[in-house]
Amino acid sequence: PTDSFEAYRLPEEHEAVREAVRAVCDAKVAPNAAEADETSEFPKASYEALRSSDFHAPHIPEEYGGAGADALATAIVIEEVARACASSSLIPAVNKLGTMPLLLSGSEELKRKYLPPVASGEAMFSYCLSEPEAGSDAASMTTRAVRDGDHWVLDGVKRWITNAGVSRYYTVFAVTEPGVGAKGISAFVVEKSDAGVSFGAPEKKLGIKGSPTREVYLDGVRIPADRIIGEPGTGFATAMRTLDHTRVTIAAQALGIAQGALDFSAKYVTERTQFGKAVADFQGVQFMLADMAMKLEAARQLTYAAAARSERGDADLTFFGAAAKCYASDAAMEITTDAVQLLGGYGYTRDFPVERMMRDAKITQIYEGTNQVQRIVMARQLLKAFR
Ligand code: CAA
Numbered sequence: 001p002t003d004s005f006e007a008y009r010l011p012e013e014h015e016a017v018r019e020a021v022r023a024v025c026d027a028k029v030a031p032n033a034a035e036a037d038e039t040s041e042f043p044k045a046s047y048e049a050l051r052s053s054d055f056h057a058p059h060i061p062e063e064y065g066g067a068g069a070d071a072l073a074t075a076i077v078i079e080e081v082a083r084a085c086a087s088s089s090l091i092p093a094v095n096k097l098g099t100m101p102l103l104l105s106g107s108e109e110l111k112r113k114y115l116p117p118v119a120s121g122e123a124m125f126s127y128c129l130s131e132p133e134a135g136s137d138a139a140s141m142t143t144r145a146v147r148d149g150d151h152w153v154l155d156g157v158k159r160w161i162t163n164a165g166v167s168r169y170y171t172v173f174a175v176t177e178p179g180v181g182a183k184g185i186s187a188f189v190v191e192k193s194d195a196g197v198s199f200g201a202p203e204k205k206l207g208i209k210g211s212p213t214r215e216v217y218l219d220g221v222r223i224p225a226d227r228i229i230g231e232p233g234t235g236f237a238t239a240m241r242t243l244d245h246t247r248v249t250i251a252a253q254a255l256g257i258a259q260g261a262l263d264f265s266a267k268y269v270t271e272r273t274q275f276g277k278a279v280a281d282f283q284g285v286q287f288m289l290a291d292m293a294m295k296l297e298a299a300r301q302l303t304y305a306a307a308a309r310s311e312r313g314d315a316d317l318t319f320f321g322a323a324a325k326c327y328a329s330d331a332a333m334e335i336t337t338d339a340v341q342l343l344g345g346y347g348y349t350r351d352f353p354v355e356r357m358m359r360d361a362k363i364t365q366i367y368e369g370t371n372q373v374q375r376i377v378m379a380r381q382l383l384k385a386f387r
Contacts (some may be wrong), residue, residue: 019075021053022080025081029043029081029084030084031047033084050291062366064119075252082257082260084256097125127170136373138179143158146176157218164212186232186235187229188227200216207360209304242383243369250329258296259329272343302320306321322375332364
């Protein structure tokens with residue numbers, strides 16, 4: 001029985017990771033969060049702080065020069081960065097998203113070429129799946145890759161690409177065999193410097209403003225044939241397997257945003273006085289805080305359980321990744337909205353960080369698959385057992 005009780009405690013080394021990343025983020029990331037939001041500029045100082053402490057892409061295995069953090073430690077890093085600045089948490093999160101197709105299905109040569117620069121912080125890696133007319137229905141993409149001798153030639157438009165422009169490398173999904181749906185899609189590594197690659201204007205967004213979201217244009221982009229990730233036709237499965245793992249990281253991001261809002265609002269109500277006593281002394285306020293903390297903890301347990309499945313590559317990761325992302329992001333939206341409520345009029349202003357956290361939380365219900373898509377994924381997994 002001792003062992004199974006131990007399983008419900010975070011290992012000491014993971015607690016140590018949390019402490020280390022929180023210290024860096026409190027000192028060097030949180031102070032830039034409001035400015036990144038206000039100016040919509042990529043927070044370079046936060047990137048440098050994460051890079052110099054090896055938290056910018058912690059999941060890269062040691063054999064490729066990385067820190068070799070497991071899925072749970074990576075989730076904790078993303079959670080803690082998000083607690084300080086949601087935009088900055090997209091640095092480790094999108095580096096994982098962009099490189100996961102390579103890690104899952106790439107050739108050894110591709111991994112050796114493209115992972116070390118990400119590990120060192122010299123380059124970032126983005127993921128290009130969605131298109132203007134192919135969002136939830138990702139398999140309906142129209143970006144084409146045509147084989148031409150020793151090359152592939154890519155043409156199309158990718159939309160909603162996180163960190164586009166600041167990333168040096170891009171995993172691009174494209175149709176190599178039209179007419180056969182998901183089975184005709186392949187994955188490629190494209191470099192920012194490849195001729196024919198360009199970017200749209202940064203989207204004007206509600207939140208995560210310090211992380212650029214742009215279209216990526218591929219205009220006759222000619223790349224060496226060996227830049228394909230895996231066999232032709234396996235790209236869609238690679239895209240979905242990637243998301244199984246990285247939905248856990250979005251859940252972690254949601255946890256961090258929610259924790260930041262809970263921490264700030266709980267402290268605020270102990271300091272704010274109305275009707276002659278601290279606002280925290282009103283039971284109605286206490287009930288709100290208790291609900292916020294309870295939902296957050298439930299979301300955290302589910303997220304860490306999903307991270308353990310991601311690390312082991314369990315068959316039920318597809319369900320758990322979707323469930324964690326869906327549950328944690330819904331919880332984050334509720335918790336951050338309540339945090340604004342606890343601050344009253346002050347919460348609605350930019351003089352306090354909770355309105356930013358509420359705006360940042362919203363995207364976690366949308367990207368890496370809307371929460372409606374997560375429910376489709378969960379239901380399909382659930383029903384498999386009964387059909
Ligand atoms: N693992 C392995 N293979 C998988 C898989 C998984 N989790 N999910 C699907 N596949 C395989 C299937 O097995 C199937 O192959 P078979 O026919 O051989 O079985 C093939 O892929 C097609 O699968 P489906 O029939 O399930 O495909 P679908 O068209 O019905 O789509 C979907 C399913 C779940 C709705 C999927 O399209 C989806 O997840 N949509 C949301 C897309 C998404 O999350 N986009 C986010 C973009 S990334 C982002 O947001 C980041 C950013 O930078 C902002």
